[in-house]
Amino acid sequence: MKQLYFVRCATMSATMLGLLAGTAQAQTKIKTKSSGAGKAKTTVAVPTSGTGLSLANLDKSVSPCDNFYQYTSGSWLKNNPIPAAETSWGSFNTLADNNRTILRRILNQAAANRTAKPGSNAQKVGDFYGAAMDTVAIEAAGLKYLQPHLAKIEAVTDLAGMQQLLNDPKSHVGNSWYGFGVLQDLKQNDVYMAFFNQAGLGLPDRDYYVKDDARSKGIRTAYQAYLTNTFKLLGDAPATAEKNAATVLRIETRLAQASRTRVAMRDIPAMYNKRTLAQLAQDYPNINFPLILKINGLTAAKDLVVAQPEFAKEVNTMLVAEPLADQKTYLRWHLVTSATPALPKAYVDEAFRFSQVLSGAKQQQPRWKRAQAATDGALGEAFGQLYVDEAFSPEAKARAKVMVENLRAAYAERIQATDWMSATTKAAALKKLNAFTVKIGYPDKWKDYSKLNVSRESYLNNLFAAQEFAGQENLNKYGKPVDRTEWTMTPPTVNAYYNALVNEIVFPAGILQPPFYDPKADDAVNYGGIGAVIGHEMTHGFDDQGRRFDAQGNMKDWWTKEDADKFNTKAAVVSKQFDAFTPLDSVHVNGALTMGENLADLGGLTIAYQAFLKTPQAKAGKSIDGFTPQQRFFLGYAQIWRTNMRPEAMRMRVQTDPHSPGQFRANGPLQNLPEFHQAFGCKDGDKMVRSAEARAKIW
Incomplete structure (x- = not known):
């Protein structure tokens, strides 16, 4: 949990x-008397007929x-x-x-209220939900709002440009290459630490790339079709789309082979690998950890936790070994997948067709959900x-x-x-x-x-703005007192932790x-x-x-x-x-x-x-x-x-x-x-x- x-x-x-x-x-009826943790007692009137259970x-x-x-x-x-x-x-x-x-009733009321005070929570909730439901506007926009982000990827000409793009909070290249953020220090939890983690996969788990059973192979075949069809939607010729799909699958497979299994990820002490910035710069020059910290506003950080050093080593190698054009193809894919919910219906339908292979769902969730x-x-x-x-x-x-x-x-x-x-x-x-x-x-x-x-x-x-907000909110914690009032789930969530x-x-x-x-x-x-x-x-x-x-x-x-x-x-x-x-x-x-x-x-x-x-x-x-x-x-x-x-x-x-x-x-x-x-x-x-x-x- x-x-x-x-x-x-x-x-x-x-x-x-x-x-x-x-x-x-x-x-x-309840009467509570408490004299410290573990001391509460209750007096309860018990129902005489069954509720809560249906025979x-x-x-x-x-x-x-x-x-x-x-x-x-x-x-x-x-x-x-x-x-x-x-x-x-x-x-x-x-x-x-x-x-x-x-x-749904709350959100419909918020979306219908066009007189909410600008900047208020009511305005933001209503406009976010309203824009998400406006399929006519989404179809009309096509890739208009995605094009500036695609152009950023296309503009990269060298490793330095790639390093800059990967750490630009406005690049929105999704789950590509690696993850980075701020977390309480596991051994000194009144302060925050910078944290680097394995990521970069489009399939649910690294095992989907490395297992050779018939079902795993079938899922990879379906994934490649999903990739190909999405690249076609982006305007690639059929042969180019197939080539680009193979490129993405090859890069993700290489990342998967360097990733730890889910069972290995349960070994928390094994992921606490704190390194000085000087060590990181020497061991992983192509990742460029000093630049990561600088762009993300963590210049005060003198060290960083690398959860999976072997994964970082492979990414460091791939950033120079993989052709730049292939890396840009990989980033195009992850940008599109991070944006899919807000793209025209053809993109959403393509993603759903692949999700059916993984989950067996017969229909898409209604748009309002x-x-x-x-x-x-x-x-x-x-x-x-x-x-x-x-x-x-x-x-x-x-x-x-x-x-x-x-x-x-x-x-x-x-x-x-x-x-x-x-x-x-x-x-x-x-x-x-x-x-x-x-x-x-x-x-x-x-x-x-x-x-x-x-x-x-x-x-x-809006979707990208929310991602930027959440990312910046996380980064802003560094150097500040730990906020112990924070929740990681919202009130309506059917869960606990x-x-x-x-x-x-x-x-x-x-x-x-x-x-x-x-x-x-x-x-x-x-x-x-x-x-x-x-x-x-x-x-x-x-x-x-x-x-x-x-x-x-x-x-x-x-x-x-x-x-x-x-x-x-x-x-x-x-x-x-x-x-x-x-x-x-x-x-x-x-x-x-x-x-x-x-x-x-x-x-x-x-x-x-x-x-x-x-x-x-x-x-x-x-x-x-x-x-x-x-x-x-x-x-x-x-x-x-x-x-x-x-x-x-x-x-x-x-x-x-x-x-x-x-x-x-x-x-x-x-x-x-x-x-x-x-x-x-x-x-x-x-x-x-x-x-x-x-x-x-x-x-």
């Missing part, structure tokens, strides 16, 4: 942050001890096929769709304020805060009860737990968009909605839903990556060697379990890639259940709709992972996503929990019961 569902990175520094940032109970979603032809995921959601999965414009459909999607209904997502990315906190006014009350925020503190208290109990941690490591773990900063719903301080200029003239210009660098857990208002959190539901359903999400984010502070950071958020080893070895042994059990899961024939989950998320799911479920047992509902033991409180807890947990997914999207997810497919996020942790087995009367030998010696237990 890392994030709970998807990893979303808007800037270069967020690429690293995405590796470190992991990503509510219902009650009629119609169950598939009672399946035993809960055979396949609990199918038992919980089998009928829902059958009755909710994937919409043509989607690659998957589940709890996250339905909640996001509900949120979009609210957002694409425009809405773009507006959220550019100005999410500007209209997010209106969203929370409508969808997230102060009372809901207060109730969620109470639940977080209940889980923090339960986590402390679990840490203290572990039989494998020494007293020294336990004390450090408790210190970190109690130091968690909790952010719920929306920021206390909203983002200032005053320096972002937006108009109705050109969606492409843990940020190791500031030791915080964050829950946007977008996810604090049914089925994750339902104010009308009983505690069992809410603790199984959002409670497990909260526990998941907390556990990221102690997973295989988060455990490397201390209570202050600095990368520091606070474990004894013996305890670290024991943790790694226990984590390896989880990795082995997930390696064996096969969502499709011959396709296995990668236990190493999904390690952090699987550990967080197991820990989050365990902690949420411990916290739930302290509620009046759990203590009363009264059944609702024929299910005990304990059974309703596990039903509430499993229902949040229900997902139908296209085979193409499933293959891509298994290859690139650090999150396991939904059915394994439901069943995987439960197979290890005696509490679940007891709740449903599962016995040794049942598929949902792992043998005692094969079970995973950490917290």
Whole structure:
């Protein structure tokens, strides 16, 4: 988490942050008394009839001890096929769709308001969304607003010109060659560091370029067709377009071969390669790090972190070995792909045809959804304020805060009860737990968009202006105090995250909605839903990556060697379990890639259940709709992972996503929990019961 569902990175520094940032109970009346972290208690009036769970979603032809995921959601999965414009459909999607209904109304009102004060958030939101929806203007403009950027690429005549262009914040050459940005120093997180990272690929992952199986070859063939057709749209003759497509694929393949795998990228200490500017100038003269820092206004920087030195070495070689004309072809491609959403329909349709090969989607998302997502990315906190006014009350925020503190208290109990941690490591773990900063719903301080200029003239210009704004906002952090009020997700986002660098857990208002959190539901359903999400984010502070950071958020080893070895042994059990899961024939989950998320799911479920047992509902033991409180807890947990997914999207997810497919996020942790087995009367030998010696237990 890392994030709970998807990893979303808007800037270069967020690429690293995405590796470190992991990503509510219902009650009629609440009384809260708090005397410090972990001390909150609640008094809850428990509903007497079932809400939050629909019995119609169950598939009672399946035993809960055979396949609990199918038992919980089998009928829902059958009755909710994937919409043509989607690659998957589940709890996250339905909640996001509900949120979009609210957002669409807000954005339509903003776009219709042509009298908003110039420079106001209302004007910027309305004009950004309005320009994105104005397909007539986009078609009429053609490549008018892209041509100045294409001309910049064409004007490059030598290495010096290429170096200048690559670091020009107004060049918009997309994800080409490498990434650069500013991030908190991993070992001294009260200051910022400059950061260089591998990038430059058009396909989802480096493995798409290097694997020789039939599917990978087929995707590369389709990618080359996409390249060729796009170059034709730009005006290249057919033979030239084919040659240019082959050039781009060759350069990207070379970059891919020098890139680290996603599993290797999980080794955070191995990416902390700090070098002095003098060393960088000597080792990578063709990249020209002094120029990078100068153009980006970081002249005070005396050093820089190179996350993958071997990748930097290859880029340094390629910048002189690759013909300049080929490099310019490569940049043309990345410029166009960064601009595609704002280009005429032919470009968008070409991109979608290729995305179908990767994801299996049958139709494009309607334009309003694409425009809405773009507006959220550019100005999410500007209209997010209106969203929370409508969808997230102060009372809901207060109730969620109470639940977080209940889980923090339960986590402390679990840490203290572990039989494998020494007293020294336990004390450090408790210190970190109690130091968690909790952010719920929306920021206390909203983002200032005053320096972002937006108009109705050109969606492409707005898109590029938003990219420049975000990039400059990131660079401006260097040399300033760390802003610990900042959010990396907007309020409507259906997600959550843990940020190791500031030791915080964050829950946007977008996810604090049914089925994750339902104010009308009983505690069992809410603790199984959002409670497990909260526990998941907390556990990221102690997973295989988060455990490397201390209570202050600095990368520091606070474990004894013996305890670290024991943790790694226990984590390896989880990795082995997930390696064996096969969502499709011959396709296995990668236990190493999904390690952090699987550990967080197991820990989050365990902690949420411990916290739930302290509620009046759990203590009363009264059944609702024929299910005990304990059974309703596990039903509430499993229902949040229900997902139908296209085979193409499933293959891509298994290859690139650090999150396991939904059915394994439901069943995987439960197979290890005696509490679940007891709740449903599962016995040794049942598929949902792992043998005692094969079970995973950490917290």
